[in-house]
């Protein structure tokens with residue numbers, strides 16, 4: 001029985017990704033609440049829908065002050081979001097790919113009142129509008145909204161980010177388990193959280209990557225294909241969420 005859908009939270013952690021020096025990363029949590037062990041949800045074709053990332057602004061020190069700016073990614077840089085804070089209650093989330101010839105622009109610099117592209121000198125304002133060429137089109141913007149408190153919601157086209165199915169598997173040598181399946185993005189890092197009820201904060205839990213394997217992993221690296229993990233199902237009820245790590249790019 002489905003009791004609700006898609007709670008989202010954010011936590012701060014540290015890690016490295018690829019060759020990029022990662023100063024910080026944080027968990028973007030989405031997923032679907034389930035009761036007992038039965039779960040259904042309509043699935044979207046990979047690449048055909050948008051996912052919503054919910055970011056706790058306070059988790060990113062650079063975004064706390066007005067004029068702050070940060071560059072983040074969840075898939076080793078294939079997708080990047082340049083987030084600029086223009087006022088206490090307003091943010092711009094931009095694609096940092098320069099519209100002149102495709103270089104990655106820098107962060108917004110409050111002292112300069114703009115964003116520079118170091119390849120050929122284009123200059124954009126905090127919202128991505130062109131102030132100086134040779135670029136003649138604004139930076140692409142992601143749809144976003146701020147709740148006025150701490151949560152910035154960003155819609156990312158093509159981001160598939162949900163639990164597709166949960167299936168109870170018969171007891172094996174590994175015990176009673178739930179198979180949780182979801183689409184993945186290549187090089188994206190996923191984890192699973194569980195809470196026994198809606199009032200408690202979800203906790204990261206161990207999982208196995210095979211039906212009978214040892215449940216000793218907490219992160220899964222996406223391949224770009226649908227993947228599954230197996231978690232302990234000894235508890236009769238619980239609520240599970242799928243988490244996606246978002247990395248700050250330095």
Ligand code: FES
Pocket residue numbers: 098099100101102103117118119120121122133134135
């Ligand atoms: S690529 Fe940015 S100014 Fe040319």
